[in-house]
Amino acid sequence: MPVVDAPAAKPHRTRVVLAVVGLLLVLGGGGAWHTLRSRRALDQVRPIPTEVPPQANDPLAAGAELQEVVARVRAERDPVARARRAAELVHQRRQAAVVGEGEGAPAPRSPELVWRVLPSARERVSSLDLARLVATLLRSAGDPGVTVAERTAPARGDEPADPTGMLGSFVVRAGDHVVEVADGTLTAQASVAHQSLDNAALAGAIAAQSALELATNGGPRDRALQYASSAVDAWGASPTPLLARARVWIEVGGTSGLDLADSDLRAAIALRDDPAAHLARARVLLAMDRLAEAATESLRAARMAPAWGTAGLAMIALRPVLERLDASAPEGCDGLRRGRAPWTDDAYALCAPDVPEEARRASATRLLSGSDDPLRAAYAARTLGADAARSLHDRLRSGPRREAARWLMLMGRGELAALVLGDVDGGR
Secondary structure (H helix, E strand, C coil), X not given: CCEECCCCCCHHHHHHHHXXXXXXXXXXXXXXXXXXXXXXXXXXXXXXXXXXXXXXXXXXXXXXXXXXXXXXXXXCCCHHHHHHHHHHHHHHHCCCEECCCCCCCCCCCXXXXXXXXXXXXXXXXXXXXXXXXXXXXXXXXXXXXXXXXXXXXXXXXXXXXXXXXXXXXXXXXXXXXXXXXXXXXXXXXXXXXXXXXXXXXXXXXHHHHHHXXXXXXXXXXXHHHHHHHHHHHHXXXXXXXXXXXXXXXXXXXXXXXXXXXXXXXXHHHHHCCCXXXXXXXXXXXXXXXCHHHHHHHHHHHHHHCCCCHHHHHHHHHCHHHHHHHCCCCCXXXXXXXXXXXXXXXXXHHCCCCCCCHHHXXXXXXXXXXXXXXXXHHHHXXXXXCHHHHHHHXXXXXXXXXXXXXXXHHHCCCHHHHHHHXXXXXXXX
């Protein structure tokens, strides 16, 4: 697969990255970039601080805490061995989950803090967090050409490169190899389609993750939008910051947010035709009551990524609309059957034939508790009924709550949609 290196920084991008650096320094003061939510310390001997001083002037700099790890990487004989050692050290230490689709974005952290939280199963990290940590270890160990890179095509052709549709999927380019940071493995760089990030683009990626964390966790609206727009300016070669800003518009954009989100999503698709972007746009069009267009975008996503479970769910929910548009549209249940994500087993049980009712309800309960994705939640609530719908009213934020209600309406469960929205009588 082709590998595209990032272009040399232009003067205006230099100004942009300086602006992002300034923003990240403000974040450090506000506690949003490297802030951990209030929680018990990972251990009683060394509690985790609530803030780490930002290192935005060099996002791949290693502080004192990583020097012992850097020394272990540096001890290896050649660049390939060092890359393999860094990948192994991070992978062996990691108990924290890598954030997936349907989950909120964690705040980006310094490499030291990423290393510190890795042993905790209660923590979540992004692939960008892991890539920055691995790249930091390798650069500090004497390999200055190492870069963080974005995956630009999926590892499997029947799935999206980034199922979250907003965070991006990141690896580390180390010479002729690519470090798959989530797996801790090395792959020949020619076999992974990717684009290396220069300092401006990397600052943009950090700003995008910061914007998402703020927008989805009740942070300051203006700051979330400021970070999202800075990300788009700093990292214009990728659709990922546009996807991130679209999500921010949806969360905090008010009455005009949907139109602005749709504009960003169309621009993202023009940069890279990606199934996750099409499905993200379908959700926006659904919220705008443009059902035929929402169904068309979902159908594109399902045909581009036939083993992607979320696209399969959209096919099930939008079946009444699709039957009028395209009789050849794939069955959503088949997409769930082919899906590889663990949750798709439970989702498939809700549409597969001959599943006992008790097993079906157990699968729906697990599906409901495993994600805050409105589509997945609505699909589970359709089986579980009124109590599940009421729980979504309490659990989901207002935007996802409205989306879940719309999916339930499409699936013919208007009484459950009313409960999700807070009608205690279920619309009766």
